[in-house]
Amino acid sequence: MPLTLASPVHHELIVKKSRFIACVQPTVDRAAAQKVVAGLRARHPDAAHVCWALLAGGQSAAVDDGEPGGTAGRPMLDVLRHQDLDGVLATVVRYFGGVKLGAGGLVRSYAGSVAQALLGARKVEIFRLRRLRCELPYPLEGLLRRELERSGATLERVAHGAGVCCEFGLPENAAAALIARLNEAAGGRIVWREEDST
Incomplete structure (x- = not known):
């Protein structure tokens, strides 16, 4: 590396x-x-x-x-x-x-x-940064924010509408574990949108 x-x-x-x-x-x-x-x-x-x-x-x-x-x-x-x-x-x-x-x-x-x-x-x-986007129900916003803080992710944007839409970035090598933890804790109620790496 x-x-x-x-x-x-x-x-x-x-x-x-x-x-x-x-x-x-x-x-x-x-x-x-x-x-x-x-x-x-x-x-x-x-x-x-x-x-x-x-x-x-x-x-x-x-x-x-x-x-x-x-x-x-x-x-x-x-x-x-x-x-x-x-x-x-x-x-x-x-x-x-x-x-x-x-x-x-x-x-x-x-x-x-x-x-x-x-x-x-x-x-x-040098870590590649991965940007993730997701949509989730309002009751799960606190869970998401705690997991992002725990993972060292940077919350870049939050939009409140029918649900909560979030964009955040974190080192690519930590992304898979965070997604797995969130999917398990949220019971599959998080919808992942497009993802990219920089």
Whole structure:
């Protein structure tokens, strides 16, 4: 199961007077990643390079930002893939120290700074969210609400008409057990509508 990060983590590496400032953080997509990178460029106007790699919901990127092709973004991306991460942006801001590192030195520095940052990261599992809809008689609304709270589900919408219509979301791996408990407790009086996953 893919993992993401609970919060951003940082690491700084000095190699032959060049300073590599790495950050690995959770992100939702490429647009959000590009905003972070733009912010880094604004905060580090004297940096030689702001390289980055992204894995987020099927989107990926490996940007060398002027470093020789394949020496920065790709090694950073490989570190993310190797750790089965998703929804993650890795950035490295480089201040050039005056000594050229060569292709191998660059690959080791960029990949190494990201890998070192990840050593301090708290990784969390990514759960697919399942949205459920149901209709039930008024006397069962309290039962439904108690079961949703017990399951950690998020009640998103309630409509009162001929009966009570509810929409809620919960981790996909908890959905089947909740449906079974509710069906048993309600004696089959809950009508399930369409369901989807995100």
